[in-house]
Amino acid sequence: MEAARASVCKKSPKGKKDDLYHVLHKLPYGDSPYVRAKHAQLVEKDSEAAIVLFWKAINGGDKVESALKDMAIVMKQLDRSEEAIEAIKSFRGLCSKQSQGSLDNVLIDLYKKCGKVDEQIELLKHKVQLLYQGEAFNGKPTKTGRSNGKKFQVSIKQETSRLLGNLGWAYMQKMDYMRAEVVYRKSQIIDPDSNKACNLGLCLIKQGKYEEANLVLEQVLQHKVPGSEDGKTRQRTQDLVLEVRSMLSPQHFSDPLGHEDDYFKGLDRWMNELGPIRSKRLPIFEEISPFIDQLAC
Template identity: 60%
Template structure:
């Protein structure tokens, strides 16, 4: 219904109808509904033009549909994070990275993964920020935030096992420990004099 209303140039009504009936849809359909709503907002925001004029700190600049969509999704992801819904925030931030990659939003994605205990995935994304492979990585604030999150990540990671440090697999490690125990067993059984 919303798509048909959009085609009839009744975008505002389509958005209101969409919002009214969205709660009737299943959780599995919510991501698809997000895409339709974003499409409706794009049509509403730009009136069919590829850019619009925006203001920030008293300066005018042009914003593309892609940039505005990324901004709106970033705000949505942040709202989900504030509600501790890290899985949904992760989905939103991944969508943002596909539309318009950004180092700050990549840090937010890393935080979502960190909060879910997915340390390797979080480390990979934060590493990309620090290596400068994501647009916006040259911003000192994004780099500092990436470093802070990596430090937090290291605090959450489980400690290494002795076998990991020694570079042995579990079988070799157990055999080595047993060998050491057998060699040192006679020494262990002797009582030392008390002084």
């Protein structure tokens, strides 16, 4: 083990940064507290030792942003989410402006773990407000995201829709189905997908709006919403449709689209209007600005 540690701590010669050991364990090079913390976390699987070293890195100004996020993740795994929340709140001021968005994402995840729904809602509203004001993405139309080690580009409208979807789900945890419905509808206007359509349908069911719920869910079953081909989503949709139809008479099923057809055509027109950014705000925000202003209240 000591030999392995020495291998990590000794920086690989130039041109050999693809060293198999570092690639295999996804380890950075060097002998800093942060590097040793990552070794303890990923190789030794010693979470407590990793936390001690992450603290040392933070206090020593060594990759503070990465150390803070990585430490919070390890703490969450040890059911120390409350401690992780306090750590991020206390030390995020040492981090760059560009890192604040990712720190917010870690906080939201920690709030979920702790069941802090109100805090989660306020932070999600704040993040949506930043997008609306053009203060996110560093003024760019897209940002680079990562998932399972792969990079991908995320647009402002995709990020806005994602945040609104999370906000809708948070409202559902509080059984505030009216606000959840409003949020999910706005999310679907910006960037529709089948999962949020299902959640919107569930919100409508909870409010006794069975006809509206049936119309929304039929869109998924008829493959009119992106992601409708996903097996789990279709099964969930079918289960919800059965629940809805048990509440309705047969006459409601003769025209599955009804007046909602015009609504979805209107969404298409909205989406087609989204062109190159002419200012900090996307055109879609002009359509939903009253709703965004309400979020700030």
